[in-house]
Amino acid sequence: MANIKSAKKRVLVTEKKTMENKAVKSALKTQIKKFLAAVDAGDKALAEKLYPETVSAIDSAATKGILHKNNADNKKAKLAKKLAKLAA
Helix, strand or coil, X not given: CCCCHHHHHHHHHHHHHHHHHHHXXXXXXXXXXXXXXXXXXCCHHHHHHHHHHHHHHHHHHHXXXXXXXXXXXXXXXXXXXXXXXXXX
């Protein structure tokens, strides 16, 4: 454990931010799983309803720096492709 006061504070701040990041990432994964479950079930109406929410969650995570912008764009493209395939 750190002895210097500023180092102790950094440890606490890092732990807090790590927990916040984990919470956002977990919520994002849950949202993506909900969308994919709707697609797998063939529920077009539910998938179309969940798609904007899922994209919003991905964008939010990218803005917060939890996901890289390119990774977020990749995820959104894959989800859009699945939705388009379901609609066709």
